[in-house]
Amino acid sequence: MDRAPGLSVRLKLTFSYAAFVMLAGVLLLAAGWVFLTRVTHVGLVFEPRYRLPVLRAFAPIAAAVLGFLLVFGLLGGWLLAGRMLAPLTRITQATRMATSESLSHRIRLPGRQDEFRELADAFDAMLTRLETHVAEQRRFAANASHELRTPLAVSKTLLDVARSDPNSDTRALIDRLHAVNTRAIDLTEALLLLSRADQRSFTREPVDLSLLAEEATETLLALAEKHGVTIETDGELTPTIGSPTLLLQLTTNLVHNAIVHNLRGQGTVWVKTAARPKTVVLTVENTGEPVTAELASTLTEPFRRGAERVRTDHAGVGLGLAIVKTITEAHDGTLTLTPRPAGGLHITVELPAEVGLPAKVELPVK
Incomplete structure (x- = not known):
């Protein structure tokens, strides 16, 4: 946005400092004059006929003092303002470098903690x-x-x-x-x-994660039977606020991922929901080949399929867990991937709870 040119902050601080010094000088000189002409106990009360000559003698001295204070205020204000604004200048330079050159530059301002x-x-x-x-x-x-x-x-x-x-x-x-x-x-x-x-271009409304987990499980039951994988579901009513479509996609991706990356013919998937005081939790756990902690930490990256995991004919497009992570963050939740000691993954999605909905309901066991 184009703006009209104006004074720099340093100049404004300089003039403000000089004006303050000048005001203090004027008040001090005025107090001195009043003291000389009005205070009776020091024996310096001048008769009216002597006041004008004294004022004429006092005025040049006062003008010289004010001139000195003006120069002192401007010079001192300029130096002090420059010293105080030096960190801001450094921050401005870093901002310009980040805009035009590289984001790798850091300010790393030394000194003690201040604004x-x-x-x-x-x-x-x-x-x-x-x-x-x-x-x-x-x-x-x-x-x-x-x-x-x-x-x-x-x-x-x-x-x-x-x-x-x-x-x-x-x-x-x-x-x-x-x-x-x-x-x-x-x-x-x-x-x-x-x-x-x-x-985050979606409408938020009350959603029950337990119902979405049940719907996703029923949808993927045929795929689980084809792979010889057993799905077990259990949990509580888990009310939250969000997009039903996106949260269903999240749940479906997690269950699908647990099925296709499992032990063919003898695998198991556990889908659970739980309600906590301020959050609701969806947990999808599956058996499978061992997964290292390093690999698990990268599986939410786009197009990361996990080369060490079991290959199937449903390899997907490499965005399943990336979509899960994005949907979770868009709903102000947290996603946690933990390798199971016996193989496979333990994935937890925790979302803010929607208060006011009742207690507990069991999901049907598949």
């Missing part, structure tokens, strides 16, 4: 978060571009082969193109969902 130090530390913390966010966005954009380019490249290759070989199996080509196109659509929809959740 300027708090501002500099807050600015450094903001730059750290911003640098991390920008790096994540760049990595996400690069990964998304790569993931979207892959199905398009595969489709182009299939079409080029079909064009060069008129006798190729058209039915097989259509089936492969359909699979590739479906994956591209799934990826695009996942990216749109991720963007929508990240922007």
